[in-house]
Amino acid sequence: MNMSFRILIGDDHEHARKAMRMILAEDDRFTIVGEAKRGDEILPLTEQLMPDMILMDINMPVMNGLEATRLVKEKFPYVKIVMVTVSDDVTNLFEAIKNGAQGYLMKNLNPSIWLSYLHSLATDSAPMPQAIAxxxxxxxxxxxxxxxxxxxxxxxxxxxxxxxxxxxxxxxxxxxxxxxxxxxxxxxxxxxxxxxxxxxxxxxxxxxxxx
Missing domain, CATH: 1.10.10.10 (Winged helix-like DNA-binding domain superfamily/Winged helix DNA-binding domain)
Structure with a gap:
């Protein structure tokens, strides 16, 4: 029996959230339980919805993804956080990792890579990206x-x-x-x-x- 994982999406762009919804819809192991348009919405939604994983954009209004990651991991250390970005610059991603994030994904990657990577992270079998290491x-x-x-x-x-x-x-x-x-x-x-x-x-x- 396949395990099911509850996903919270955090991104201020509707088209980005729609793209993530479409990708996750291809795998019935993932269930989207909520969406946030601002960084300061992430922690309250985590408390309310209890997701297993958060897909977190780095740049969001009111509070950025780095700070939102830190707040979530302080209160809910078991929630896995994956930074979602359009840039391959590891500077912000490294800061997110230091704040507790488990990994990162480029928005322009093939959907099959997304699904494979997210499942590996969800089951604790994904290796650390070499750039971060x-x-x-x-x-x-x-x-x-x-x-x-x-x-x-x-x-x-x-x-x-x-x-x-x-x-x-x-x-x-x-x-x-x-x-x-x-x-x-x-x-x-x-x-x-x-x-x-x-x-x-x-x-x-x-x-x-x-x-």
Whole structure:
């Protein structure tokens, strides 16, 4: 049975919201539960509608997507946020990732890529985009910690590969274990480290000197 994911759309342009509605309508795993035209509407709608994922435009009136992302993640850390943009400039996207966003999508990408990427994010199996990983590496490469790790050797192996941008499938193949085992290890790692997603795991790996 396919899992169903509740989606909230945040974009001030009607044609952009319409395009996202059309893309998501092609996959019955996604259900649009609401739409926001301004950034300051995002948090109240999240509280009211309890979405699993938010598609967030960066530039919105009253409050931009970066600030809206920060507010949502502070109160609802489990809600996945995907930044939607017309630009491939990673500067704002990196700021969104630091505020808790899980990923980003270009508005001009093929709809099939959108659906595949969103499903991977929704099921926690999408690798971090390399551009974002590189920015995090540059940002945190000088902040290694000397504290002892609480992870097992196998968990450290998996954490390292997550930070390298590998997907669960690629990790499983490289370590000769099942994808299900990788997912279980990731759950244990996030529980031990009190982290919520692959972005935070990657940042932790860089800070602790795993790479």
């Amino acid at each position: 590189n920015r995090i590496l540059a940002e945190f490469s000088n902040t290694k910690s000397t504290e002892d790790t609480i992870l097992t050797p196998r968990e450290q192996e998996i954490l390292t590969r997550v930070a390298q941008g590998l997907s669960n499938k690629e990790i499983a193949k490289e370590l000769v274990i099942s994808e299900h085992t990788v997912k279980n290890h990731l759950k244990n790692i996030m529980q031990k480290l009190h982290l919520n997603n692959r972005v935070q795991l990657t940042r932790y790996a860089f800070e602790q000197g795993f790479l």
